[in-house]
Amino acid sequence: PITPGELLCLGSSLAFSGLFYYLYRKKARVVARIQEAPKLQVDDDLPALVSAADGRCLPYVALEGIVLPAKAVLTSHYHEGLQGVIQKLLLKEHRLIWNSLARSW
DSSP: OOOHHHHHHHHHHHHHHHHHHHHHHHHHHHHHHHHTOOEEEOSTTHHHHHHHSGGGOOSSOEEEOOOOOSSOOEEOSSSTTOEEOOOOOOOOOOOOOOBTTTTBO
8 A cells, every 4th residue: 555655755756857857848948949049240241130130139149250359368278279258248138027916027
């Protein structure tokens, strides 16, 4: 016979497995969209392409182009010839959603 404690453990195990599988599939879809993102070059045609897009926004895009450092190039101490720059400005767009329960944005 199965005890109520074993049923509780089995049920909670199934519930957690379902939850984690749902979260995994949700993140896998996002990763697939990012990997399928179109690659665009940073050139004079980019502003026209953005303004022609729906809502003047390109959801997932990989931009390729030349990056110039603001001050000095960072050089790796461990790999010769490897250089990098630090991103100085990061723009994040946050959607505002009305929360009717808290009556706030």
